[in-house]
Amino acid sequence: MARYIIKRILLAIPVLIGATFLVFTILFFTPSDPARMILGSSATEEAIEAMNEELGINDPFFVRYFNYMKGLVQGDMGRSYRNNSSVSETIAGRLGNTLILASAGMLFAIIIGIPVGILSAVKQYSKIDNATMFITLFLTAVPTFWYALILVIIFALKLHWLPASGMGVGLVPLLKSLILPTITLGSGYAAMIARTTRSSVLEVIRQDYIDTARAKGVSEKTVIWKHMLKNALIPIVTVVGLNFGSLLGGSVLTETIFSWPGVGRYVVDSISYRDTNAVLGSVVTLTILFTIVNLAVDIIYALIDPRIKSQYAVKRRKKHAQSENAV
Amino acid sequence: MGKILEIHDLKVCFHTEDGTVHALNNVDLTLEDGITLGLVGETGAGKTTLAKSIMRLIPSPPGKIENGEIIYDGKNILELSDTDIMSIRGQEISMIFQDPMSSLNPVITVGDQIAEVIQVHNKDLDKKEVFNRACEMLEMVGISADRAFDYPHQFSGGMKQRVVIAMALACNPRILIADEPTTALDVTIQAQVLEMMRELKQKFNTATLLITHDLGVVAQMCEKVAIMYAGEIVESGTVHDIFNNTLHPYTEGLLGAIPKIHLHEKRLQPIEGLMPDPMDMPKGCIFCDRCKYATERCKNEHPQITNVGGEHTVRCFLRQDEKGGEE
Numbered sequence: 001m002a003r004y005i006i007k008r009i010l011l012a013i014p015v016l017i018g019a020t021f022l023v024f025t026i027l028f029f030t031p032s033d034p035a036r037m038i039l040g041s042s043a044t045e046e047a048i049e050a051m052n053e054e055l056g057i058n059d060p061f062f063v064r065y066f067n068y069m070k071g072l073v074q075g076d077m078g079r080s081y082r083n084n085s086s087v088s089e090t091i092a093g094r095l096g097n098t099l100i101l102a103s104a105g106m107l108f109a110i111i112i113g114i115p116v117g118i119l120s121a122v123k124q125y126s127k128i129d130n131a132t133m134f135i136t137l138f139l140t141a142v143p144t145f146w147y148a149l150i151l152v153i154i155f156a157l158k159l160h161w162l163p164a165s166g167m168g169v170g171l172v173p174l175l176k177s178l179i180l181p182t183i184t185l186g187s188g189y190a191a192m193i194a195r196t197t198r199s200s201v202l203e204v205i206r207q208d209y210i211d212t213a214r215a216k217g218v219s220e221k222t223v224i225w226k227h228m229l230k231n232a233l234i235p236i237v238t239v240v241g242l243n244f245g246s247l248l249g250g251s252v253l254t255e256t257i258f259s260w261p262g263v264g265r266y267v268v269d270s271i272s273y274r275d276t277n278a279v280l281g282s283v284v285t286l287t288i289l290f291t292i293v294n295l296a297v298d299i300i301y302a303l304i305d306p307r308i309k310s311q312y313a314v315k316r317r318k319k320h321a322q323s324e325n326a327v
Numbered sequence: 328m329g330k331i332l333e334i335h336d337l338k339v340c341f342h343t344e345d346g347t348v349h350a351l352n353n354v355d356l357t358l359e360d361g362i363t364l365g366l367v368g369e370t371g372a373g374k375t376t377l378a379k380s381i382m383r384l385i386p387s388p389p390g391k392i393e394n395g396e397i398i399y400d401g402k403n404i405l406e407l408s409d410t411d412i413m414s415i416r417g418q419e420i421s422m423i424f425q426d427p428m429s430s431l432n433p434v435i436t437v438g439d440q441i442a443e444v445i446q447v448h449n450k451d452l453d454k455k456e457v458f459n460r461a462c463e464m465l466e467m468v469g470i471s472a473d474r475a476f477d478y479p480h481q482f483s484g485g486m487k488q489r490v491v492i493a494m495a496l497a498c499n500p501r502i503l504i505a506d507e508p509t510t511a512l513d514v515t516i517q518a519q520v521l522e523m524m525r526e527l528k529q530k531f532n533t534a535t536l537l538i539t540h541d542l543g544v545v546a547q548m549c550e551k552v553a554i555m556y557a558g559e560i561v562e563s564g565t566v567h568d569i570f571n572n573t574l575h576p577y578t579e580g581l582l583g584a585i586p587k588i589h590l591h592e593k594r595l596q597p598i599e600g601l602m603p604d605p606m607d608m609p610k611g612c613i614f615c616d617r618c619k620y621a622t623e624r625c626k627n628e629h630p631q632i633t634n635v636g637g638e639h640t641v642r643c644f645l646r647q648d649e650k651g652g653e654e
Contacts, residue, residue: 208424208426208430209431211424211430212422212424212431212491212494213432213443214382214384214416215417215421216416216417216421216443216444217414217416217417217444217447218417219413220409226435227432230434231432304434305433306434306478307478310478310480
């Protein structure tokens, strides 16, 4: 197991380097003039030239990339062109908020999606199944901004149960302010997880080992939760992992609607100011998070399915091959 | 010897979108204590459906047991509550499925899979005791106990089938249903597994329903035989009756299709034609389209199963007339 994890971690390093290189390159070729932004439109050509020199903008591409990476490894993402604040510090302050929202959204999606998917599969073609499939299709298709506004109108404006926007301070206000963005963010993913779970469980449900388990006299509940779910989990974990990654960066819309102080909103604001350093820092941070989530998914695979783990346990396998030949 | 399982007039249908499949029609079968009954028939004859009906594992919908009764120990299995049937499965009647490759759960260790059946039926035993018993079962089928922590993919086909057998016999059941236990194995492993099954049967005095399409296996393993064709039992009796005093034209065809070692035959003698469409059964004898002795009567009238002396029964007008049997 340790061998598998180490291998996965080592594989994540080139992925990170490649991803940062790609992001850096794209932003390098995006037209922007940070010196003029910092000094204002009345600055002289000489002042701008001096500023460019100071910011290192006149350096060749690879030198700039190298300098950026050197800073990045030390946790320094440069300074915002907009207000000269440290990008790393700003992101660090906002990342927690984004993580809270993304985790809550995904947790909501998992708690709703998996049981609904199982129920739907076990009662295939029943009324419950049809209703579930209709609702999930609806939730996947409905646009976030519309859905969020409807929720705000009902629960904040009409019923006054929950705040319409902002992030509450203290546990109870925080949880209260979290509910609407969580539902907005999680519903679509819940629907997607429900559909994946359904099809994955349906594939497992007809397998011989399910009948074997029933023939042992095991209760239907154990058959579903122990024998079916663990086998059906790989596609579900994949969907959860991939979507958690996109949830981190993709909650921009939700963060904007609910004025949630997360990284997503920071990116959007920075883009409109052409604040290259801030955009670069945010995207790189999200890339790193995405890679970490993928790493976690890979490790969870191995925990679920011994066949995946054993591909890496070379020594053990050899030992078994020998004992098998001996029998 | 006492009758341990009696099946009367069993009728099982599968209701599909394309029509109703008549999988079993008016099946009568008796299993006696400590006896091995061979159930022989070609693919699609309804052997597995019969086995699953006894375990009450017919998936419903689309399957439905329309008629008949299965009497085990004075109780009709078809009328038992779900809890009662669960306590019978695995403990009093257990089943070995056809394909050992797919009948073990790939994500649970074999030790735990064997332990599960013991734990379910012996709730008062603690985990350690249960696991020790599971290891004993493994040893009994010739697998060393330290492999209990391995997963199914680390075993060969023959060893997996041994694990399945260990699982089926773990609670010392009174009836073992073996659904083509050796079909998926190669010939040398087949012989090993059959030999082991025979030894274990003698040791535990388990009544066995051995489903197969291999008459050689029947001759080697069984005391009694029932021949099944298109969802009906067409002939049954002792091994001697069936092999030396063959009555039904279908049985005759089956025996004729075995190559004989003392004759230099270039080609096998197949039974011409195909089984009738189970959605559209002929109204006369189900075998009449392929029978070389068929008369007008066979095409219009459905023969009943008739005793022709001793335990020998047959479902054929021609032979009944010859033997002067009574209905």
